[in-house]
Amino acid sequence: MYAETGSQWNVAELEDAAHRHLISPAEEMSKLGTSGGRPLFTSADGIYIRDSHGRTLIDGPGGMWCTQVGYNSQPIADAIAAQALRICYNSPWYSINGPASELARRIAAFAPGDLDHVFFTTGGSSAVDSALRFMQFYNNVLGRPDKKAIICRIDGYHGSTHLTAACSGRAGNRPNFDLALDNVSFISAPNVFRRPRGMSEEAFLDMLVAEFEERVETLGPENVGAFLAEPLLASGGILIPPKGYHRRILEICRRHDILYISDEVVTGFGRCGHWFASEEVFDIVPDIITFAKGVTSGYVPLGGFVISDAVLARVSGENARGSFYTNGYTYSGHPVSCAAALANIDIIEEKGLLAHVREIAPYFQEEIRKLGELPLIGDARGTGLVACVECVTDPDAEEATDFDKEVALRVDRYCYEGGLIVRPIGSMCVLSPALIITREQIDDMMAILRGSIVRVQDELKAEGRW
Structure with a gap:
């Protein structure tokens, strides 16, 4: 089952094995054993990761806050x-x-x-x-x-x-x-x-x-x-x-x-x-x-x-x-x-990555704060190379609503379609990219995230839900 076909894993068999036998962290038990859940990632390089459908994505969360020097380090x-x-x-x-x-x-x-x-x-x-x-x-x-x-x-x-x-x-x-x-x-x-x-x-x-x-x-x-x-x-x-x-x-x-x-x-x-x-x-x-x-x-x-x-x-x-x-x-x-x-x-x-983070983090945080100007974003915050934007559909609510969380998941889905992984945590979309990220890659990341937020804003208005 874990044999390679040329240079590719047998994706269908691996996905079937996961559905039949794998319990993942934070498993939604009603969906255990069903298809269409978590993506299967097959390779990665630098700040990018590829899935089993051939998409190349910016890894916005840096794995889980951890891929400091990036993927594929010899x-x-x-x-x-x-x-x-x-x-x-x-x-x-x-x-x-x-x-x-x-x-x-x-x-x-x-x-x-x-x-x-x-x-x-x-x-x-x-x-x-x-x-x-x-x-x-x-x-x-x-x-x-x-x-x-x-x-x-x-x-x-x-x-x-x-x-x-x-x-x-x-x-x-x-x-x-x-x-x-x-x-x-x-x-x-x-x-x-x-x-x-x-x-x-x-x-x-x-x-x-x-x-x-x-x-x-x-x-x-x-x-x-x-x-x-x-x-x-x-x-x-x-x-x-x-x-x-x-x-x-x-x-x-x-x-x-x-x-x-x-x-x-x-x-x-x-x-x-x-x-x-x-x-x-x-x-x-x-x-x-x-x-x-x-x-x-x-x-x-x-x-x-x-x-x-x-x-x-x-x-x-x-x-x-x-x-x-x-x-x-x-x-x-x-x-x-x-x-x-x-x-x-x-x-x-x-590679001087500590100095690089101190140099590039102000730009990263400035671009995050710009997203806070969008009507759907109630707050944009962070420090260093970690940040989030928080979706707020009701400014009068004292805490995040279920609808806010639904909206954040929609932003997450559109980001993925556009080539960016973000980590949805409740009503928030979180980023913590690899320390090697460049200014140009930050621009790419922010363009996808901004486009996804705007798309959701427009859809919510068209649906009469916001």
């Missing part, structure tokens, strides 16, 4: 192959390997502050899960068994393990799953666009900070172990907090000895023009930074967290009290994945 492929032939696996429980050791050194070198030690996992969910488990371990070793509460945000997303899913405030991820945990507490999303009517951004910031401080007091500072936060809420709709938000929250965390975990699974490795966004973009040095996605540009799975020496010092050496941080995975520090990450970092450095 150096990464060579690094993967060479390491697989050298040593494809070692057990992390009783041995180490060269790529993991070197990758830890390199990540520590560009992490902010004293974040100097790295723990590797298999992806973003396991990275965040491991960081939260470290918080539990840490407070147990320190003799604070009750200091385990985790404060998270509505509309945040942190993963698909039981613990990380319970910490994820996106409503769409929660139905039909048992995710309620007594020690997880949610506060408001820093959604500037949806702030209370008539409230200034400065007043909104004060409200958010006051809510966090009140929640800490309500739970009891002696019971709160961590604040878990993406620098910007990615899957929640590219929500950029008001300026100063993270620093003011961090100050409260420091005052109450609460670990600040910055979830940079999306924003790390160049997405915002820096290796990590926490310090350079959002002005904080957290206790822990989680990462995944862009660390290998999506070529193979890898994730992890990098942690402060000051935090580690409290539970290591003479302070260890005989403890073991026994959390781990069969594929922690996998040599092939780490070799891919090292090659990926080399490419980012050699």
Whole structure:
């Protein structure tokens, strides 16, 4: 079945196999086993991807926020192959390997502050899960068994393990799953666009900070172990907090000895023009930074967290009290994945992609903001090479309506027909292209997106629905 016909896969057989046997993430169960669902992609190069019908499309979401250096990188492929032939696996429980050791050194070198030690996992969910488990371990070793509460945000997303899913405030991820945990507490999303009517951004910031401080007091500072936060809420709709938000929250965390975990699974490795966004973009040095996605540009799975020496010092050496941080995975520090990450970092450095993002991102954001002038778009926002436009059909509605979501899906469909993949999240169309994107490719992307939005506007008016 998985044989090639000339240079092409047997597409019909592969699609049949998927329909008969494959369960995909976020599977709509009423359509399980039916045709006409997700497209089959067959090849890719740079920022472009091709489907089984021969269409070449701009990959607007960059895979899933992760294809930093683009598709079809020979150096990464060579690094993967060479390491697989050298040593494809070692057990992390009783041995180490060269790529993991070197990758830890390199990540520590560009992490902010004293974040100097790295723990590797298999992806973003396991990275965040491991960081939260470290918080539990840490407070147990320190003799604070009750200091385990985790404060998270509505509309945040942190993963698909039981613990990380319970910490994820996106409503769409929660139905039909048992995710309620007594020690997880949610506060408001820093959604500037949806702030209370008539409230200034400065007043909104004060409200958010006051809510966090009140929640800490309500739970009891002696019971709160961590604040878990993406620098910007990615899957929640590219929500950029008001300026100063993270620093003011961090100050409260420091005052109450609460670990600040910055979830940079999306924003790390160049997405915002820096290796990590926490310090350079959002002005904080957290206790822990989680990462995944862009660390290998999506070529193979890898994730992890990098942690402060000051935090580690409290539970290591003479302070260890005989403890073991026994959390781990069969594929922690996998040599092939780490070799891919090292090659990926080399490419980012050699091609100057961090500087390229900082140079081209203002143009990307300017073009996104221009789309906000269209009548159907209520807000256009972003930072670095991540952005979204939010469809709003009723300006008086306080939150996105089902019709807004239907409209966004229609925009998504027309974009695909026009040669652009966007990621529809509720009423929003999200873009996070590869870091190698050029000004001309941004123009192509925006032309397709604009044309699709205008087409939907015209159709809605003709249908008398808007």
